[in-house]
Amino acid sequence: MFKSELKRSSVFKNKDIVSPHYIPDILPFRDDQIKEIITNIAPALSGKKIGNLFIYGKTGTGKTSTIRVVLAKMAELIKERTDCESVITTYINCRNHNTKYRIILKHINDFDSHDYVGYSSSFVYDKLMDYIKNKKIALIIVLDEIDLIKDVDEAVYSLTRANDELSSGSVSIIGISNNVMFKQKLDPRTKSSLCERELVFPPYNAGELTKILQDRTAEGFNENCVDDSAIRLASAYAAQESGDARTAILLLLRAGELADENNEIQVVEAHVRDAKKRVEKDILLDMVGTLPEQLQYVLFAVTRLTKYRTQTVLSHNGEDVLYSGEVYGEYYKIAKTQGKNPVSLKWFKQYLDELELYGLIATTLSGKGVRGTTTLIKLGVDASILNTILEPKINM
Numbered sequence: 580m581f582k583s584e585l586k587r588s589s590v591f592k593n594k595d596i597v598s599p600h601y602i603p604d605i606l607p608f609r610d611d612q613i614k615e616i617i618t619n620i621a622p623a624l625s626g627k628k629i630g631n632l633f634i635y636g637k638t639g640t641g642k643t644s645t646i647r648v649v650l651a652k653m654a655e656l657i658k659e660r661t662d663c664e665s666v667i668t669t670y671i672n673c674r675n676h677n678t679k680y681r682i683i684l685k686h687i688n689d690f691d692s693h694d695y696v697g698y699s700s701s702f703v704y705d706k707l708m709d710y711i712k713n714k715k716i717a718l719i720i721v722l723d724e725i726d727l728i729k730d731v732d733e734a735v736y737s738l739t740r741a742n743d744e745l746s747s748g749s750v751s752i753i754g755i756s757n758n759v760m761f762k763q764k765l766d767p768r769t770k771s772s773l774c775e776r777e778l779v780f781p782p783y784n785a786g787e788l789t790k791i792l793q794d795r796t797a798e799g800f801n802e803n804c805v806d807d808s809a810i811r812l813a814s815a816y817a818a819q820e821s822g823d824a825r826t827a828i829l830l831l832l833r834a835g836e837l838a839d840e841n842n843e844i845q846v847v848e849a850h851v852r853d854a855k856k857r858v859e860k861d862i863l864l865d866m867v868g869t870l871p872e873q874l875q876y877v878l879f880a881v882t883r884l885t886k887y888r889t890q891t892v893l894s895h896n897g898e899d900v901l902y903s904g905e906v907y908g909e910y911y912k913i914a915k916t917q918g919k920n921p922v923s924l925k926w927f928k929q930y931l932d933e934l935e936l937y938g939l940i941a942t943t944l945s946g947k948g949v950r951g952t953t954t955l956i957k958l959g960v961d962a963s964i965l966n967t968i969l970e971p972k973i974n975m
């Protein structure tokens with residue numbers, strides 16, 4: 580049995596390449612962004628001070644891959660030249676290092692073999708500053724998914740303030756966010772220092788996604804194992820949803836797995852179609868998992884009402900919608916049962932905006948009616964899928 584299992588052929592040549600974590604050496608359609616980042620950080624190599632940079636764009640638009648590629652190029656250059664050894668770039672994913680303390684600790688532990696876990700925040704900060712000053716380091720810190728840092732204002736502020744205190748060496752930050760609204764939530768002071776310069780990553784269109792998938796297919800799948808129509812369908816789905824290369828790649832990956840499971844030799848459109856639900860759930864799981872608690876409650880309120888409410892309200896174009904007032908009521912109840920303070924209506928409106936940006940809900944304004952003008956809300960994703968994700972997290 581083992582033998583036959585091993586012998587069974589697979590559509591994949593190298594499955595790792597068809598993973599959203601894989602970073603190809605060449606990134607089509609990102610030349611402008613690569614150039615822009617290099618222009619921003621290259622002066623550090625000739626000893627000049629560089630400013631901070633804020634990069635944003637939706638998930639799957641290639642931000643992480645692009646910065647990784649640029650950092651790798653830069654590391655090569657630094658290795659070749661002896662005159663820029665003092666430039667150090669670090670990459671941190673703030674999912675794993677989500678406080679100022681952890682970020683600083685991570686740097687210290689990279690520089691110094693002593694284990695500083697447990698030391699006070701100011702101690703590790705001073706230690707890092709000493710290190711930068713004594714070795715005259717130009718430190719460029721990439722903070723990917725910067726919005727996930729809990730004390731982000733404090734973190735950005737103290738890392739950038741460092742420059743005023745340092746007599747030699749410097750610290751610059753490249754902050755990256757999938758959340759287009761993140762900037763608005765920053766303290767004005769932090770915002771102006773982090774967002775000195777900004778760079779946007781736009782979504783990909785279907786044609787661009789097709790090219791990206793074709794490249795990936797050539798490397799990751801065996802020859803002729805993916806029908807071109809399957810690639811085009813995956814690109815079309817992903818372009819329609821969000822212009823997100825990660826979704827497109829995940830669709831291809833799951834489609835390939837389905838072909839393997841069914842002992843088929845080629846990935847065809849039907850596999851992509853079947854993969855779609857699974858991928859939607861994976862992506863939602865990931866997205867919902869990183870939402871702050873209160874936003875999860877608001878989303879859960881919309882989900883529950885969509886799923887369980889019997890009376891229906893129709894918007895002017897005939898869609899089934901919810902009143903923002905009733906969603907607030909449901910949210911209020913949910914927050915209370917979780918032992919948390921519900922936010923005010925004003926904040927609640929901000930949360931709705933944010934959920935809308937993620938495509939999780941869609942809002943419209945009602946025409947002037949009995950209740951005056953009110954916001955109408957509709958879930959942007961499948962209620963049942965969302966419910967299976969949120970219900971276990973939020974015990975009612």
Ligand code: ADP
Nearest residue numbers: 599601606607638639640641642643644824825
């Ligand atoms: P983001 O950080 O913006 O969410 P990623 O850089 O993680 O996006 O990209 C998600 C996936 O899509 C990765 O597998 C990445 O390699 C791939 N990808 C994104 N942009 C491109 C591109 N221009 N060319 C090839 N692959 C890309």
Ligand code: MG
Nearest residue numbers: 642643644723
């Ligand atoms: Mg990323």
